[in-house]
Amino acid sequence: MPRWFYQLASPRWCYDITGKLLPLFAWAAVLLLLGGTAWALAFAPADYQQGNSFRIIYIHVPSAILAQSCYMLMAIAGAVGLIWKMKVADMVAKCCAPIGASIAVLALATGAIWGKPTWGAWWVWDARLTSMLILLFLYFGVMALNSAIENQTTAAQSTAVLSLVGLVNIPIIKYSVEWWNTLHQPATFTLTEKPAMPVEMWMPLLIMVIGFYCFFAVAMMLRLRNEIVSRERRSGWVRELIQTQFR
Template sequence: MAVSKWIPRWFYQLASPRWCYDITGKLLPVFLVAAALLLLVGLVWALAFAPPDYQQGNSFRIMYIHVPSAILAQSCYMLMAVAGAVGLIWKIKVADMVAFACAPIGASIAVMALATGAIWGKPTWGSWWVWDARLTSMLILLFLYLGVMALYAAMDNETMAAKAASVLSLVGLVNIPIIKYSVEWWNTLHQPATFSLTEKPSMPIEMWLPLLVMVLGFYCFFAVSLMLRLRNEIIRRERRSGWVRELITSR
């Protein structure tokens, strides 16, 4: 049996910019409302109702921004690399657009993770920055995002730029397990993972649940940001297509 029979129909539909534009337009309001509700509930729960940490007091509450942003920065990078690989192998141009859209979003989230980590580290470690294995590998992740963005900006040929950026993002995937397991492989100041779906939480449920809500809210917000950038990129690249002209004139 041909391999193509095992691939779902929606995978091939991704090759259609118009289909992708239409489906993201329908999904946007759903994720926007979900992101707003989850982030609002999560922030109020985390700041007003979660108990203070017995060691760090209230300074630990920065965790509710730092941990989701750190997790999302890695997830966004993996999505960017997978989309780049799909574009390389199957020549699906929407996949190239997804990879292009992911880079600046992921870089912004990585900056947020590093900044909130520094704010958390000052009262905890007494320093804004230490060359800890986890922090250093997260900084490398930011540089990888910036490298991908630089490749897109440096080349006038969008096809060649997408190929070069995809190769870099795929090579950079080796950094993701380093970030995750750095606290286990090396003796670092950084604490072990605070949030995991596969292991029992190391904190009380009244502190863990708002963190889960914030993680979900961050992912929904990321979906909104990605779909907005993707829709803009589809319109830009397909501006000479008939359906885009009809869309513009109908408005």
């Protein structure tokens, strides 16, 4: 195993490294999201079929992708906590759930807003929409388990198992439009195929996707740092940190 993997087991090391990375990701998120939004709204051409209503794609697609990525990170962190008993991995898994749930809500809400002018309905029991709704419920389930179980170790183990079981939903979300006859359109762009949209339309979308990931990194590190301080509050380094901040 590489050295950094074992360093992740140290709450203090994680707290220090996230403190150094936070400003970088925060600035990147601000610049990318502002630049991508300006490009998407002011310079990207309107869709020849949907007109300007398609512009919600610049929020809907990044949030849908990020909601799935966040769940996978939560499951992986839970597995690491189960196998290697790493406290920081358990903290990461716990911090992922509320962020992922919020992003999933955003994806579902923007999808409904986009669906009204496109399909004529706010909601249909489409395979893609239904599997995304299940993803949201899985996030809620993880959050409920964390709140219901007082013992942190038991809560981490239980939520890790639930997260790993729920991973089966991720390929269903991704391939639902190929496996079933659905209203939802296929993937807007993939890493293995040339985008169907012109560069003037997919480039700001790519910028928004990266911006969303940077925003997630900021939110994740902020929650993780708070969780570390809360759990390690009896440690000497946390006491020194608090004393230094209040001098």
